[in-house]
Amino acid sequence: MQRDTMLRNLRERQEPWDIVVIGGGATGAGVAVDAAARGLSVALLEAHDFGKGTSSRSTKLVHGGVRYLEQGNVSLVMSALKERGLMRQNAPHLVHDLAFVVPNYSWWEAPFYGIGLKMYDLLAGKYGFGASKLLSKEETLERLPALEPNELRGGVVYYDGQFDDARLLIHLMMTAADHGATVLNYCPVTGLTKDADGYVNGVTACDLETGEALLLKTRMVVNATGVFTDSVRQMADPAAEQLVVTSQGIHLVFDRSFLTGDTALMVPRTSDGRVLFVIPWHGHAVAGTTDTPVDAPSLEPRPLEEEIDFILETAARFFVRPPTRKDVLAVYVGLRPLVKGEGKTSALSRDHLIHVDNSGLLTITGGKWTTYRHMAEDAVDHAITLGKLNDTPCPTKELKIHGYTQDFAALGSLDVYGSDAEAIRTLAKDPALAAQLHHALPYIAAEVVWAARAEMARTVEDVLARHTRALFLNANAAIAMAEPVARLLAAELGRDEVWIAAQVSEFHTLAEQYRVV
Numbered sequence: 001m002q003r004d005t006m007l008r009n010l011r012e013r014q015e016p017w018d019i020v021v022i023g024g025g026a027t028g029a030g031v032a033v034d035a036a037a038r039g040l041s042v043a044l045l046e047a048h049d050f051g052k053g054t055s056s057r058s059t060k061l062v063h064g065g066v067r068y069l070e071q072g073n074v075s076l077v078m079s080a081l082k083e084r085g086l087m088r089q090n091a092p093h094l095v096h097d098l099a100f101v102v103p104n105y106s107w108w109e110a111p112f113y114g115i116g117l118k119m120y121d122l123l124a125g126k127y128g129f130g131a132s133k134l135l136s137k138e139e140t141l142e143r144l145p146a147l148e149p150n151e152l153r154g155g156v157v158y159y160d161g162q163f164d165d166a167r168l169l170i171h172l173m174m175t176a177a178d179h180g181a182t183v184l185n186y187c188p189v190t191g192l193t194k195d196a197d198g199y200v201n202g203v204t205a206c207d208l209e210t211g212e213a214l215l216l217k218t219r220m221v222v223n224a225t226g227v228f229t230d231s232v233r234q235m236a237d238p239a240a241e242q243l244v245v246t247s248q249g250i251h252l253v254f255d256r257s258f259l260t261g262d263t264a265l266m267v268p269r270t271s272d273g274r275v276l277f278v279i280p281w282h283g284h285a286v287a288g289t290t291d292t293p294v295d296a297p298s299l300e301p302r303p304l305e306e307e308i309d310f311i312l313e314t315a316a317r318f319f320v321r322p323p324t325r326k327d328v329l330a331v332y333v334g335l336r337p338l339v340k341g342e343g344k345t346s347a348l349s350r351d352h353l354i355h356v357d358n359s360g361l362l363t364i365t366g367g368k369w370t371t372y373r374h375m376a377e378d379a380v381d382h383a384i385t386l387g388k389l390n391d392t393p394c395p396t397k398e399l400k401i402h403g404y405t406q407d408f409a410a411l412g413s414l415d416v417y418g419s420d421a422e423a424i425r426t427l428a429k430d431p432a433l434a435a436q437l438h439h440a441l442p443y444i445a446a447e448v449v450w451a452a453r454a455e456m457a458r459t460v461e462d463v464l465a466r467h468t469r470a471l472f473l474n475a476n477a478a479i480a481m482a483e484p485v486a487r488l489l490a491a492e493l494g495r496d497e498v499w500i501a502a503q504v505s506e507f508h509t510l511a512e513q514y515r516v517v
């Protein structure tokens with residue numbers, strides 16, 4: 001992916017695109033992959049870096065959602081379990097099985113969760129990841145040695161999927177580009193144009209790097225802007241009623257020693273009636289999440305003190321060594337785009353919604369990361385009908401995602417790059433690029449060069465937050481890495497000392513929000 005080439009494609013195209021996608025999160029990326037793989041002409045515009053929004057801030061689970069089973073939403077769980085299987089099949093370098101243990105401290109929990117999780121297995125059918133089973137107290141502690149043994153009766157183990165969300169997002173953008181899509185970051189859509197009958201027939205946008213205004217003519221516009229959905233709908237119709245409500249979830253990241261072993265902890269009912277996970281991820285332990293309604297969407301939401309306290313207090317009930325504020329290496333926050341309905345945000349449906357405004361603007365929102373492919377198929381099917389586009393069947397059930405390889409185990413810390421790891425290893429033959437950027441994290445200089453050359457990374461934040469996950473794993477380490485990363489990027493992108501200083505300073509300000517003091 002070359003940014004200059006993408007920009008040139010947008011400038012030079014005279015005829016209308018089949019589809020212009022607004023938003024470069026999981027939903028928009030899925031739509032771009034689907035449309036491009038069907039042979040449609042597609043352009044995707046993202047206001048910031050790909051994945052800057054919710055799609056880099058999830059719990060990192062590829063799951064049916066045990067919780068939704070409890071809510072009685074069997075069809076959502078079944079469809080998500082099928083998607084979970086397809087994700088692992090098409091991106092095995094990024095989606096892995098993970099064992100989860102639900103510890104039992106009361107007599108009724110073993111039969112209750114045991115039966116519920118058997119039902120979860122059954123719903124997965126041929127897409128199952130492994131059979132759940134009851135564990136004795138000893139077996140439970142073997143899997144989760146850090147667990148509080150006092151009054152522990154046993155547990156239930158079940159299996160779900162886990163992934164690196166931002167990395168999958170980047171590989172989806174690369175998949176879309178591999179199939180001929182034009183995708184551009186740092187290019188917000190600023191308005192929509194309409195024909196004489198009032199139907200949307202184009203978008204206006206601004207390339208933030210040059211300030212250049214762009215006009216893209218198109219047959220269909222797909223609005224995939226997550227929590228920003230309604231602001232884009234209001235570009236077409238200022239009176240458009242609210243479709244999406246926003247709820248915030250935070251995660252705390254700790255040293256791996258808080259969760260020894262390869263098994264995740266699942267707390268099925270916290271004091272506020274939610275689910276909490278503590279999962280191993282990239283050599284760390286991630287605990288979350290919360291569900292706090294928020295009024296206005298933002299790209300950099302902040303954690304509330306009570307959310308931090310809630311996760312620490314809940315974790316303290318389950319671990320022999322309770323984590324404290326000073327153990328938190330990073331806190332990250334995401335905003336859920338939820339389809340508006342009645343009741344608490346935690347009870348709102350995680351189903352997706354396709355909505356078509358009178359102007360013909362097609363909005364796709366809600367859903368989950370796990371269901372991105374199915375959402376995209378649904379959206380492109382609708383776009384084909386509404387825009388009278390060339391109708392070809394959706395090929396994504398079998399479509400391999402960029403980086404696909406079965407041999408990821410041999411790639412060490414570069415495993416998330418899949419088949420691209422070889423190119424990074426070649427770069428690292430230069431000893432200067434083989435250097436690790438911080439002793440606490442495995443990232444090497446060659447990854448920064450690769451991010452700039454092949455993945456359209458433009459800033460220090462892009463590299464440290466999404467192309468590597470340094471900021472999400474250890475905010476202090478990421479701060480220490482900012483200057484070397486800025487220098488490597490400057491050499492690749494042709495930037496000067498003033499740019500380096502500004503990048504380092506901006507990153508330090510941002511990273512402060514990922515620290516807990």
Ligand SMILES: Cc1cc2nc3c(=O)[nH]c(=O)nc-3n(C[C@H](O)[C@H](O)[C@H](O)COP(=O)(O)OP(=O)(O)OC[C@H]3O[C@@H](n4cnc5c(N)ncnc54)[C@H](O)[C@@H]3O)c2cc1C
Binds near residue numbers: 335
């Ligand atoms: C705390 C939390 C935990 C979660 N955990 C999981 C999980 O473990 N598993 C799971 O399956 N799902 C999970 N989810 C849900 C999942 O993360 C979301 O459903 C998904 O990421 C939403 O993707 P999206 O593309 O719709 O939105 P986003 O990722 O927010 O993408 C929308 C994009 O639109 C861009 N945009 C906005 N306005 C414009 C404009 N005018 N022009 C151009 N671009 C624009 C934004 O910059 C943004 O990048 C979680 C969600 C949260 C909040």
